[in-house]
Amino acid sequence: MADTIVSGMAGRYATALFELADEAGAIDSVKTDLDRLSALIAESADLARLVKSPVFTADVQLSAMTAILEKAGIGGLAGNFVKLVAQNRRLFALPQMIVAFTDLVAAKRGETTAQVTVAQPLSDAHLAELKDTLAQKTGKDVRLDVSVDPSILGGLIVKLGSRMVDASLKTKLNSIRHAMKEVR
Structure with missing residues (x-):
């Protein structure tokens, strides 16, 4: 603590x-x-x-x-x-x-919470797999705080402590759009 x-x-x-x-x-x-x-x-x-x-x-x-x-x-x-x-x-x-x-x-319990944003609700199997993966990465028991935001289109955004992984389709499409603008 x-x-x-x-x-x-x-x-x-x-x-x-x-x-x-x-x-x-x-x-x-x-x-x-x-x-x-x-x-x-x-x-x-x-x-x-x-x-x-x-x-x-x-x-x-x-x-x-x-x-x-x-x-x-x-x-x-x-x-x-x-x-x-x-x-x-x-x-x-x-x-x-x-x-x-x-x-x-x-x-006190040695847990940490990950804020997860998804485009649509995850199945129990996907939640368990995500929880296990995050637990292996952190070495702690991870509690998931899942919110649904259809605007990200697909993929997910995971915030764990000060780290954030944005694997959303919206972000990837924006990256491609910016790359295409630079090519012109």
Whole structure:
């Protein structure tokens, strides 16, 4: 975990939660709860607005988040953490806190995440092959964060740490177009 850097206010909150969860032996349950909350925020425009908007008072945010956490079955450290964040008027940074916490958990487990962009969804066999190839290259367990972007036409773009491999058809076609312009 020493090589994982989380910075800023969101990083400080995430580090504090991570250390508490580690001491309590509850890293997995906290991560599961935060992942569930993150999915809820992504699915609901109203919840995303509640989290991001400075218009709502701390009391309104706290009571709304308490009800949402209760309904979602999120309690314990994760629930108390979200309530504290709402009380402190830092709910706008909750998504970044969740990402930073996930990064700390991955570092502790020796995992890394690769952002993969594809033109169309990959089959399970292709995902497994890509995951295995990246694991062999990095020597770590690799988690894939796959997004679909039809504008790349074909191929894929892989971002792993500070490295990026762009094997998209769109980039190859652009390279050919630029080469053809130079020939004229």
